[in-house]
Amino acid sequence: MKINWVSYFLPQNTTTNEDLAKEFDSGWDSKKIFRKTGIRSRHIATTETTSDLSVEVAEKLFSESNFSREKVDFLLLCTQSPDHFLPTTACIVQDRLGIPTSCGSLDFNLGCSGFVTGLALAKGLITGKLARNVLLLTVETYTKHIHPQDRSVRTIFGDGAAATLITHNDGDPCKIGEFVFGTDGSGAENLIVPAGGMALPRSEETALETTDEQGNTRSLNNLFMNGPAIFNFTLDTVPETVRSLLAKAGMEIDDIDLFIFHQATKFMLDSLRDKIGIPDEKFYFNMEDKGNTVSATIPIALREALDEGKIKDGDKLMLVGFGVGYSWTACIVEW
């Protein structure tokens, strides 16, 4: 069992730091936004929905890998911006891609921990002999949740889609290794779109806009992120997760060739790297022209690292996803 192929696709429209500096006119010039976030530009879905981006990225994967779509027997789609409450977006995508109707499909709702958790689901399906070729799509259009006048999240998030093919042939070694999982729903309110579900349906009241003390405007229909609380959560959780995964796998930091963390912000990644004590050259950073694309950041970074020649056959990678929920998952993959 192995990760056979990774492709990604980004919507064409972009928002640069210059665009944001012009719009907000609040003392943040474009250089300062870059210094604070490590991001210069983000891709933004306009008319494209999650199923549109899913189809684009999966077609790209089939074309680049020459893998026949006829052989896909399970489709996993991770998103928090589905086309509809129901039906399942993965079902729509199965039909639009022409994947055989004998394929199992499901959506799962996770954010930044979604890719690594998706790898765990794929491993489970394959190990349980329920599937052989799993297509994992991690696709997010978070910017549709964001209020245009909320600088705190507009500077960070971008839209993006990644497709990852996990395949198994009899006798193959298992290259998707140990996992560590974590969940702490006590942090639910710190990264949330409060309205729109059954607990609080959208109404005129939920659409009322308020402006916080930092000048960011949003309504209950929009994404809210308590940045300081999320930052504390990652400092509390991620170093310990890395340590426990290394212990579980009987490895040390030196045994890992490349660490690919969820690309949250440059500042957060630098802080985590420093706190855990990972050497700079083993820590991959790639979000400058993409922003935080939620569950798509890790596979996008993985593909870019491959294209840059930073991953060789036999390398051991540690992948760590953490965020909304709170939810976190880490695993070791051999390339």
Next chain:
Amino acid sequence: MNVEEKLSLITKALDTEPGALKPETKLGDLEEWDSLGVVSLIAMLDKHFSVRLHPDTIRALVTVEDILARMEERVEKQ
């Protein structure tokens, strides 16, 4: 660590003009006192003082002096 060194760490974290911060400076008057500024401050206090700022503590910070007070609570980590 003396007050100037601590002020310099706060200046770096908040990305304010060098020399602009005084103990009596009101944080609410700084345009840099936003969520990213707070996040930088959390990281700085965690790294240099092993002090963790939680949301309730952050809300109680009014002046730069209140931050300096947090920087005196523990011996700096070597």
